[in-house]
Amino acid sequence: NAGVMQNPRHLVRRRGQEARLRCSPMKGHSHVYWYRQLPEEGLKFMVYLQKENIIDESGMPKERFSAEFPKEGPSILRIQQVVRGDSAAYFCASSPRAADGTGELFFGEGSRLTVL
Amino acid sequence: EDQVTQSPEALRLQEGESSSLNCSYTVSGLRGLFWYRQDPGKGPEFLFTLYSAGEEKEKERLKATLTKKESFLHITAPKPEDSATYLCAVQAGNTGNQFYFGTGTSLTVIP
Numbered sequence: 001n002a003g004v005m006q007n008p009r010h011l012v013r014r015r016g017q018e019a020r021l022r023c024s025p026m027k028g029h030s031h032v033y034w035y036r037q038l039p040e041e042g043l044k045f046m047v048y049l050q051k052e053n054i055i056d057e058s059g060m061p062k063e064r065f066s067a068e069f070p071k072e073g074p075s076i077l078r079i080q081q082v083v084r085g086d087s088a089a090y091f092c093a094s095s096p097r098a099a100d101g102t103g104e105l106f107f108g109e110g111s112r113l114t115v116l
Numbered sequence: 117e118d119q120v121t122q123s124p125e126a127l128r129l130q131e132g133e134s135s136s137l138n139c140s141y142t143v144s145g146l147r148g149l150f151w152y153r154q155d156p157g158k159g160p161e162f163l164f165t166l167y168s169a170g171e172e173k174e175k176e177r178l179k180a181t182l183t184k185k186e187s188f189l190h191i192t193a194p195k196p197e198d199s200a201t202y203l204c205a206v207q208a209g210n211t212g213n214q215f216y217f218g219t220g221t222s223l224t225v226i227p
Contacts, residue, residue: 004159033215042120043160043203043217056213091159104150105205105215107159 002027004094004108005074012114019079019086021111025094032075033093033105034060034067043091049075082115089113119143122204122218129194129225137189137202137221145209149187151180152203154220160203194225 005024013019025032030051035043045059049069060067064082069075079086089110097103119142129135141149148167152160164173166182173180177198179190189202201220208216 006159035217040219042219043205045214045216048213059214103148104162104165106162107152109157109159 004092004106006092006108006111008111009109010112010114012116013082014116015083016081019082019113021077021079021090021092021113022074023077023092023094023108024074025092026096026106029094029096029106031095031097032069033095034075034077035091035093037089037091037110046077046090079113082113084115087113087115120204120206120216120218122202122221124221125219126222127224129191129223131195131225131227132193134190134192134194136191137223139187139189139204139218140185141187141204141206141216142185143206143208143216147207147209149182150205150207150215151178151187151189152205154201154203163202191223194223196225196227199223199225 004026007022032049034046036046037043047060047067048056052071064080066078089112091107091110093105093107095103095105121140123138148165150165151163153163154160164180169184171182177192181188201222203217203220205215205217
């Protein structure tokens with residue numbers, strides 16, 4: 001019974017490169033959330049997606065960041081032209097229910113991005 | 117503005133010494149309050165969901181309660197393996213897409 005799978009677990013990039021983070025939700029879950037966690041800070045919402053749709057991207061910077069959840073395959077969070085301030089742990093969570101209901105989120109182990 | 121505040125930031129307990137963690141929240145229309153446990157280098161692990169004031173949930177040594185303004189996570193006779201960061205999150209009615217997280221309470225249980 002696989003949980004939320006994220007890869008890579010650790011990623012090192014130089015300034016200006018691109019980072020791609022992948023997330024496969026739990027089986028049967030069609031709702032995916034991306035969160036960012038900085039040391040000593042709480043989890044910050046970035047984006048909420050359903051299959052083939054971005055529902056809420058209000059927490060995601062408008063420049064350099066994008067997310068998708070295609071019909072087939074994992075959800076991807078893409079960060080272009082990374083800067084040192086992008087260094088953080090990025091967590092994906094999935095839910096079996098739409099956000100307009102109520103329901104817990106199930107998190108992956110995170111992808112830790114380090115920008116040199 | 118929707119807000120979640122957890123206290124204390126850190127807590128050290130002797131094994132067997134019971135205590136409580138606090139989560140105060142200010143949201144427009146609470147849909148749900150969630151407790152998670154996070155171990156170092158890991159993702160948050162779901163513990164409880166509470167939906168309405170007066171509700172209580174229990175799991176082993178943990179018990180979560182909810183009022184209109186705050187939630188408590190009571191830890192009874194903790195063991196060293198209970199050491200972790202405990203996170204509180206709320207889902208608000210007006211922005212149900214977003215779950216607002218507190219910064220957590222780091223619990224250390226000393227043998």
